[in-house]
Amino acid sequence: MRFAAVRAAVAEAVALALPVSCAGCGAFDRAVCRACRAELVPAPRLVVRDRAGTALTAWAGLAYRGAVRPVLGAYKDGGRTDAAPALVPALAASIDAALRAAAHRTGSAGIELCTIPSTPSAIRARGYRPVDRLLARLDLRAARVLRPIAGHLDQAGLDAEARRRNASGWLRARGAGGRRFLVVDDVLTTGATLAAAVAALESGGAEVVGCAVLAETPLHRDEHRRRSSANSP
Numbered sequence: 001m002r003f004a005a006v007r008a009a010v011a012e013a014v015a016l017a018l019p020v021s022c023a024g025c026g027a028f029d030r031a032v033c034r035a036c037r038a039e040l041v042p043a044p045r046l047v048v049r050d051r052a053g054t055a056l057t058a059w060a061g062l063a064y065r066g067a068v069r070p071v072l073g074a075y076k077d078g079g080r081t082d083a084a085p086a087l088v089p090a091l092a093a094s095i096d097a098a099l100r101a102a103a104h105r106t107g108s109a110g111i112e113l114c115t116i117p118s119t120p121s122a123i124r125a126r127g128y129r130p131v132d133r134l135l136a137r138l139d140l141r142a143a144r145v146l147r148p149i150a151g152h153l154d155q156a157g158l159d160a161e162a163r164r165r166n167a168s169g170w171l172r173a174r175g176a177g178g179r180r181f182l183v184v185d186d187v188l189t190t191g192a193t194l195a196a197a198v199a200a201l202e203s204g205g206a207e208v209v210g211c212a213v214l215a216e217t218p219l220h221r222d223e224h225r226r227r228s229s230a231n232s233p
């Protein structure tokens, strides 16, 4: 029995009836309080990661900082599925931006969404697939054409270097040939996970029209640039 799924469903139902602590700041309020929700208002932007000389680009709905971190963390790993409605707009905004960009470039015909699978142990622990669950709230369904290759580790808890090693070539695409995909994920950090998904889809004969993530971890040099441009007249 998937008890984690049962617990998540109960938490969601209880949250409808009772005030709970905010998933972002812990205030005794709604699932996500007004102040934290203000930090979840989407601001989609195109971000770039250099992956071994190749530019990986993705649309991100939010920067992964401030209230975004605890709310998304509580949703993904704390069983706080009641925080989902507060996260959906940012994912919707990044998908929308990515689809517009793709349509402009290559036409929008036949584009499907593709999410990246969690490890079986992560799915068991959570009881749900975080990104697919957000998509369901938008009446969207992602194609499940990516499968993890047996033996790889969950990315959570690995440092950046270990993630890079772990993430290269850990996915395989099945039945993806001749199809067009927009890859959708929750958080973009180094881009290793998205790069692995893109590589698996392309080597499976699919066309990848773009990537969309809920939030992006700003790189230090982006931070620096933003700060210095904010300080300059």
Ligand SMILES: [Zn+2]
Pocket (backbone or CB within 6 Å): 022, 023, 024, 025, 026, 027, 032, 033, 034, 035, 036, 037
């Ligand atoms: Zn809050």
